[in-house]
Amino acid sequence: MKKNIITLLSISLIALLFLSNCKKTEDETTPEAMTTAIIKGKVFADLNTANDTTSNGFYQLNNETAPAGTKIIVVVNAADLVANPIAGHTYEDISFETTVDANGEYSVTVDAIAKTANYTIKAEDFAYDQTVMDVYPNTKTTRKVFTAADQTTTIVKNNTKVIDITYN
Numbered sequence: 138m139k140k141n142i143i144t145l146l147s148i149s150l151i152a153l154l155f156l157s158n159c160k161k162t163e164d165e166t167t168p169e170a171m172t173t174a175i176i177k178g179k180v181f182a183d184l185n186t187a188n189d190t191t192s193n194g195f196y197q198l199n200n201e202t203a204p205a206g207t208k209i210i211v212v213v214n215a216a217d218l219v220a221n222p223i224a225g226h227t228y229e230d231i232s233f234e235t236t237v238d239a240n241g242e243y244s245v246t247v248d249a250i251a252k253t254a255n256y257t258i259k260a261e262d263f264a265y266d267q268t269v270m271d272v273y274p275n276t277k278t279t280r281k282v283f284t285a286a287d288q289t290t291t292i293v294k295n296n297t298k299v300i301d302i303t304y305n
Contacts, residue, residue, distance in 0.1 A: 171218070172294035174249035176211055176256065180237045182283045182304035185268040187276045202241020203283075203304060208261040209243045210234050217254035243302075249294040256292060260285035260302045 181200035183189065191197050216228035235245040247256065262285075266278040283304035292298050 171248050172250065173246050174292045174294055175244060175246055175297040176258065176290065176292065176300060177242065177244035177297065178299050178301040179241050180207060180209070180243060180260065180285075180302045180304070181241065182265070183267070184265055187268050187270045200303065203237050203260075203302075204263060204265060205237055205239045205241075207237040207263050208234060209237065209245065209302070210259045210261065211245050211247055212257045212259065213247065213254055217252075218248055218250055220250065220252060247292070249292055249296070251294055253291045253293055256290050258288045258290065258300055258302065260304065263304075 180203035182203045183198065184201040184204075185199075188199050189196060211233045212230050213233075214228050214230050216222040216226075218231070219228070222228065231248065233245050233247045235243050237243050262282055264280060264282050267281040268276050269279050271277040285302050285304045288300055288302065290298050290300055
């Protein structure tokens with residue numbers, strides 16, 4: 138009996154020593170809190186080519202603002218929103234959408250961190266009955282599809298970037 142107690146105490150002592158040396162591994166990297174930034178601007182298109190001439194007869198481009206409701210999409214790869222991205226890991230693109238208002242302006246709040254991130258601003262195509270000159274002084278409308286090139290920018294948290302967009 139005495140032998141069993143000594144054996145039991147020995148095993149308990151070894152287990153206690155073994156377990157006391159174990160430490161819970163904690164993640165030493167705390168993820169950065171997600172904050173936001175703003176990308177905004179004005180959107181232009183030549184909706185009326187008939188007004189692109191000065192009173193002297195010289196050409197002068199007079200863009201109008203894009204129609205209200207025109208969709209603007211801002212895309213960022215999630216890897217740009219991680220302080221230390223994992224090598225070899227595939228990160229998804231994150232999209233933020235907004236529309237042009239009645240004044241031709243857009244504003245979109247995007248996720249951002251302290252590290253510079255790359256954003257692509259995409260303006261969706263739209264169709265419009267563009268006013269064009271017919272036989273002077275008459276005008277007519279012709280359906281036109283307006284497109285705009287993608288634009289890129291960088292931004293960090295708590296900042297505002299102004300990016301104007303012009304359709305062709």
